[in-house]
Each structure stands twice: as C-alpha cells, then as structure tokens.
Amino acid sequence: MTSVDAIVEQYSRKSTPLKKRLYVGIGFIFIICAIIGIWIPGWPTVSWAVPAAYLFSHSNEKLFRWTLTNRWFGSALFDYYSTGKTLPKHVKTWIIVFITIMSAVSIWITDLAGDPGYGQAFIAIVWLIGVWFIYSKVKTRT
Known part of the structure; x- marks a missing residue:
C-alpha cells in the first residue's frame, strides 16, 4: 500500500458507540504517553503510538489518519501498516x-x-x- 487512504480503507473497522468512546479514550492515553516519549530520553514513542493507532482504527477514522500522518511517529506507523503490519x-x-x-x-x-x-x-x-x-x-x- 502506498497511500494513507488505502491503509485507512483496509484497516478501519466499525464499532458500537460505547466501544468507540472507550477506544478513543484509551487511545488518547496512549497518545499522551507517545508524546511524552518525544521529549523524555529512554521513553518509547512508537511503542505507545502503535496501540493508539490500532484503537483509533476501530473507533475514529480521522484520528487513525492523524496517527499515520503525524510528523513525529507517523512515518513509522505508516511503514508498519503499509507492509502488512510487519x-x-x-x-x-x-x-x-x-x-x-x-x-x-x-x-x-x-x-x-x-x-x-x-x-x-x-x-x-x-x-x-x-x-x-x-x-x-x-x-x-x-
């Protein structure tokens, strides 16, 4: 896959309204941890962003797209998803x-x-x- 649109189309899933809220909430916790990792040496960044992207892929297409295009960890997530989660x-x-x-x-x-x-x-x-x-x-x- 060579585009964010193709990745979003393949990996986005529908969830119930309750699961959507739960996944977005937990996803934001992971994103906060990923953002902390940008400034604190030794604290991982992408390791927190991967589960956030997964949760957003099941709850909010806009946030999933944002994780794939983010300037700090988007390229690593894009590579992960574009190669079939490898x-x-x-x-x-x-x-x-x-x-x-x-x-x-x-x-x-x-x-x-x-x-x-x-x-x-x-x-x-x-x-x-x-x-x-x-x-x-x-x-x-x-």
Whole structure:
C-alpha cells in the first residue's frame, strides 16, 4: 500500500458507540504517553503510538489518519501498516533484547526488595508471553 487512504480503507473497522468512546479514550492515553516519549530520553514513542493507532482504527477514522500522518511517529506507523503490519527482523531482535534486559532488571530489583518469589515468577511469565508474542505473532518484514 502506498497511500494513507488505502491503509485507512483496509484497516478501519466499525464499532458500537460505547466501544468507540472507550477506544478513543484509551487511545488518547496512549497518545499522551507517545508524546511524552518525544521529549523524555529512554521513553518509547512508537511503542505507545502503535496501540493508539490500532484503537483509533476501530473507533475514529480521522484520528487513525492523524496517527499515520503525524510528523513525529507517523512515518513509522505508516511503514508498519503499509507492509502488512510487519517489522524488520533486526527490530524484532532488539525488541526481544530490551524486553529481556528490562525483565531481568525487574526480577533482580524485586528480589532485592525481599519478594518471596511471586513477583519474580509473574515478571518471568509476562516476559515469556511477550517474547513469544513478538517472535511468533508479529510478522517479519523481508
């Protein structure tokens, strides 16, 4: 796909009025987090914008179009959607590396805090689910 119109046409979905309001509200929370990431080093931007775009694609075509054309993260979202919701292999690898590092640090800090093991187990389970999802469910761009 080469145009925003084609992407909007393919990925926009209809929702009930209640779901529309809910999705727009949650989408704005994600957008606020994405905007914070523009100015705070280390805070992700596109990682927050992707779920916002997804929610807007199910609730508000105008906001979905805005996320695809935004000057800060629009090009990354456009690439993601125009290639069929795929990520380059090196990006998937780095995502898995960062998830692993942050999970290991979180497990270590939880251990230092004196947790009997429930927190570490929960973090490890979430880590496994995240790595599995990125590796197997997110398509790799060739």
